[in-house]
Amino acid sequence: SQTIHQWPATLVQPVGSPLSLECTVEGTSNPNLYWYRQAAGRGLQLLFYSIGIDQISSEVPQNLSASRPQDRQFILSSKKLLLSDSGFYLCAWSPPGLAGGRALPNEQFFGPGTRLTVL
Amino acid sequence: SQQGEEDPQALSIQEGENATMNCSYKTSINNLQWYRQNSGRGLVHLILIRSNEREKHSGRLRVTLDTSKKSSSLLITASRAADTASYFCATVSYNFNKFYFGSGTKLNVKP
Numbered sequence: 001s002q003t004i005h006q007w008p009a010t011l012v013q014p015v016g017s018p019l020s021l022e023c024t025v026e027g028t029s030n031p032n033l034y035w036y037r038q039a040a041g042r043g044l045q046l047l048f049y050s051i052g053i054d055q056i057s058s059e060v061p062q063n064l065s066a067s068r069p070q071d072r073q074f075i076l077s078s079k080k081l082l083l084s085d086s087g088f089y090l091c092a093w094s095p096p097g098l099a100g101g102r103a104l105p106n107e108q109f110f111g112p113g114t115r116l117t118v119l
Numbered sequence: 120s121q122q123g124e125e126d127p128q129a130l131s132i133q134e135g136e137n138a139t140m141n142c143s144y145k146t147s148i149n150n151l152q153w154y155r156q157n158s159g160r161g162l163v164h165l166i167l168i169r170s171n172e173r174e175k176h177s178g179r180l181r182v183t184l185d186t187s188k189k190s191s192s193l194l195i196t197a198s199r200a201a202d203t204a205s206y207f208c209a210t211v212s213y214n215f216n217k218f219y220f221g222s223g224t225k226l227n228v229k230p
Binding site (some may be wrong): 042058 | 125152154155160161162163165167207209217218219220221222223225
């Protein structure tokens with residue numbers, strides 16, 4: 001069965017410090033991977049998605065970057081955190097959207113999230 | 120933006136009552152999904168409805184989709200205290216790579 005891991009679970013960082021959040025998926029190959037941010041009591045904002053190694057798309061301009069060094073590893077980074085980077089960060093994966101050349105609808109599976117507080 | 124928007128933002132009902140949440144979106148979709156989130160946790164997929172479907176059932180869940188009005192509704196029948204959570208709709212684009220989530224409906228079911 002597939003599992004998704006995120007760490008750390010919580011993080012408190014000072015303004016201007018670097019950030020690295022890690023997400024790994026087990027039990028599947030070539031997953032689509034996603035990073036979301038959720039402000040308190042709000043919906044999810046799609047930050048990055050990746051359909052393969054070295055194929056990462058950014059949804060909104062921001063202080064963050066993403067990398068996919070391995071097929072099932074997705075990393076969210078920042079060189080200098082801002083106060084506005086505080087939030088709940090969720091990683092998710094979905095099966096590849098194509099099977100036999102035909103696109104299939106699929107669902108997302110979420111990790112437990114990382115609560116980031118920037119002070 | 121393709122992002123869905125849920126309505127109401129918050130809903131409080133008694134156990135045993137039905138809960139209805141609505142979602143509106145702006146652009147064409149391939150499918151629409153509903154997710155549940157317990158406080159401080161990740162989201163869990165509940166149900167998916169394709170753009171060529173009008174209604175779908177799963178246990179106590181009933182989802183409808185009206186593509187002409189670009190809206191969907193989620194009905195939870197005979198609610199339980201354990202249904203207390205936030206519920207989000209997500210629209211999925213035709214390339215299947217992007218999921219857009221709404222701001223959610225916070226449901227409180229009182230025992």
